[in-house]
Amino acid sequence: MNEALQSIIPPEKLEELVSISRKIFLKPKEYFIREGEVPKKFAFVFSGLFRYVYINNKGLEFTKGIIAEHQFISSYSAMISSKPSHFFIEALEDSEILQIPYDKWSVFLKDDIFWVKLLLKSVESGFIIKEKRERDLLLLNAETRYLNFLKDYPDMQHRISQSIIASYLGIQPESLSRIRKKISS
Amino acid sequence: MNEALQSIIPPEKLEELVSISRKIFLKPKEYFIREGEVPKKFAFVFSGLFRYVYINNKGLEFTKGIIAEHQFISSYSAMISSKPSHFFIEALEDSEILQIPYDKWSVFLKDDIFWVKLLLKSVESGFIIKEKRERDLLLLNAETRYLNFLKDYPDMQHRISQSIIASYLGIQPESLSRIRKKISS
Numbered sequence: 001m002n003e004a005l006q007s008i009i010p011p012e013k014l015e016e017l018v019s020i021s022r023k024i025f026l027k028p029k030e031y032f033i034r035e036g037e038v039p040k041k042f043a044f045v046f047s048g049l050f051r052y053v054y055i056n057n058k059g060l061e062f063t064k065g066i067i068a069e070h071q072f073i074s075s076y077s078a079m080i081s082s083k084p085s086h087f088f089i090e091a092l093e094d095s096e097i098l099q100i101p102y103d104k105w106s107v108f109l110k111d112d113i114f115w116v117k118l119l120l121k122s123v124e125s126g127f128i129i130k131e132k133r134e135r136d137l138l139l140l141n142a143e144t145r146y147l148n149f150l151k152d153y154p155d156m157q158h159r160i161s162q163s164i165i166a167s168y169l170g171i172q173p174e175s176l177s178r179i180r181k182k183i184s185s
Numbered sequence: 186m187n188e189a190l191q192s193i194i195p196p197e198k199l200e201e202l203v204s205i206s207r208k209i210f211l212k213p214k215e216y217f218i219r220e221g222e223v224p225k226k227f228a229f230v231f232s233g234l235f236r237y238v239y240i241n242n243k244g245l246e247f248t249k250g251i252i253a254e255h256q257f258i259s260s261y262s263a264m265i266s267s268k269p270s271h272f273f274i275e276a277l278e279d280s281e282i283l284q285i286p287y288d289k290w291s292v293f294l295k296d297d298i299f300w301v302k303l304l305l306k307s308v309e310s311g312f313i314i315k316e317k318r319e320r321d322l323l324l325l326n327a328e329t330r331y332l333n334f335l336k337d338y339p340d341m342q343h344r345i346s347q348s349i350i351a352s353y354l355g356i357q358p359e360s361l362s363r364i365r366k367k368i369s370s
Binding site: 054056062064076077080081086109111113116117119120123124126127128130131132133134135137138139170 | 239241247249261262265266271272294296298301302304305308309311312313315316317318319320322323324355
């Protein structure tokens, strides 16, 4: 079993989790969750890369999150509310994940404080990331956001396309080129 | 004790909570938490109205959230990370709150699944609200956002100023006037 999971979950608990889960492989551009689908599953990323992406009615993409190995992926709000997901979860690289069915997982939460605390920690860290991102979009200009992106995701500019980076920063690809030229000169 | 709290917390648990908390009154424009302060407390709003507000280096305000009675207020990310708050929590009306010290509250979380679950539910609903707001800002135009605001907060346009509503919608007050004129005609 994966070391990253072992570092946050003790062996007997990990066994419980693995007993309801299965390992899945996804190729780049495959979706783990589609917009409009009521999510019945979430996953832990062993290796690979994903993004959460909104597509508006004009076909424009907004990358709302980038999730690399050793993190959970889920369309969480939709999943816990049994509502259709508003975004896609798309693999950007060959990825190996542990897929966990939400209904079986929910049973763990009924009376085991360990799982409730682990979930709380995950939701909290999602909340912290969301809050930082909201702040950046509201308060910082595009150039500063790009510099922060390079700091927060040091290797990511080689793993994902410039157009995805632009859609994550909330700017047009042309604006990103201009910013990159300005920085490198 | 307040009925709204009684509806989510059973009597013996509520007693625990009340034993560490105290009732506080705030006037309009008073801050419950200031930007730059490491938050050591959160609160339940018995009555009144609050907003979370970022102020950028040019003095411009961005209202990131509006919180009315029967909800919790906190600069949560900062509080749990022991870091300075990035935003202010400001009273907009005469408000009565139950102020809860974070250190004493944290003790409840150590081994009582009731409190951990209650917290999880609160963080989850914060997460859902945040996700909806992010989606609205990314995908909808200002007019649709304003119409949604009127739907989500039916009485709020009489409780808060137009400039705060504009700063919540992420637009200039002049743009909000234009939108209001267009709708009413």
